[in-house]
Amino acid sequence: MISFFEFFVRFLPDLLSGMGMTLLLTAEGVLAGFILGLAATLARTYGGKFWRNLAIAYIELFRGTPLLVQVFLLYYGLPGLGITLSREWSAFLALGLNSGAYQAEYLRGSILAIGEGQMLAARAIGMSKWKAVFYIILPQALRLAIPAWANEPVSLLKATSVVFLIAVPELMTRAKLIASRTYDPISSYLAVAVLYLVLVYLVDAAMKWLEQRTRLPGLSAVNESS
């Protein structure tokens, strides 16, 4: 245990920089995924036939294939089409596209749960469909989605580890390098596990805070009332 502690302290600077990359990938992925997921959900719920089908195709494609395959396709596959992306860009794009497909599903569920009544009431005072979506439906749907959606940043955070297979210098990649340098895989992966745990804990706390902040007065559990 003492030796693990020494090991941990010794490689902490190295691991911390990997942790920075992991956090960056997670944040970018969640953000890009949110924008993509929101667009896909709106297209699917309120768009015409073409946009609806496009959104469905995107969601099914990225939820139906492993993240690693998507990463490899972007990094090793795209150059075949004349598009060469850096490791970081491939990772970021794959994570964003993948997360977007999942986030779309969370958002769709809560939009459906809001029900048609709110849209009806909004239209009845003369709002256009899109005004109703932005001023009435989304403010409620986003709140409603938070408890389920809050799993996404955590799950994406853990999923970022697969990009070590294209050698993006994130936490796993650093651990692998340290392991091969020190011949001590147990200590290095244990150190990484500890750091992931800390990250997950922090992200979880941030999500709880968000949930509290957006809660509506009088509704103790937003998702239980209609």
Next chain:
Amino acid sequence: MTDSPYILQAKNLTKIYGENVIFKDISLDVKKGETIVIIGPSGTGKSTLLRCLNLLTPVNSGQIFLEGEEITAHGVDHDQVRQKIGMVFQNFLLFNHLTALGNVMIGLTKVKKMPTEKAKQKALHELERVGLADRAHHYPAQLSGGQQQRVAIARALAMDPLVMLFDEPTSALDPELIGEVLGVMEQLAHEHMTMLVVTHEMGFAREVADRIIFMEKGRIVEQGSPEELFEHPQHARTREFLGKISELYGKKEKK
């Protein structure tokens, strides 16, 4: 604008859902300031008729005129029309993420593009009209059903509509809360707001309505003043329905 004595006019409206003819050839003339109560059994098409009148649902044929102008004509901006026709729903449908004030304001700021301060003043005034100025900062979940429905009425009134449509505004309320909503509607009638009210509240119909329309199976069976309908119904079906309804709702009718 043509000089029509009618504020709202429907000519030969027909509505079909799939194979179901909900109503056929319904015509309706509403004079300015008139309060019309529509009664009829469940599934008769009363709600559908109201939704057709403010273009929330398209009719299959027929025409609707608002202040003499055809709103079912090609190229009419439906959002514009709906601003002028207020609607109150059975289940209130307040915007749950907004306070009472926010609910009343949002149409003013986002649809009418009124400056915030002015919209706030107007919204507060409308809340006062329904007796809820002191609840302005409450969220829907913090209000009783009766209060929620009064906010919904204020939300519709804020748009300065020419006509107000009420679809069973008290049907979802506990008996002790019905009176406060009917009270607000009665006051509106006295202020000569033009109103079309679908309701089972026969006391309200009798005392406030200028005209009562009895609808059944997608047709207007009979219409007339409350006295004509209640005292001398011409059709057996009207008599039967009125008998049944007073049996069902008679007990909670008195405010």
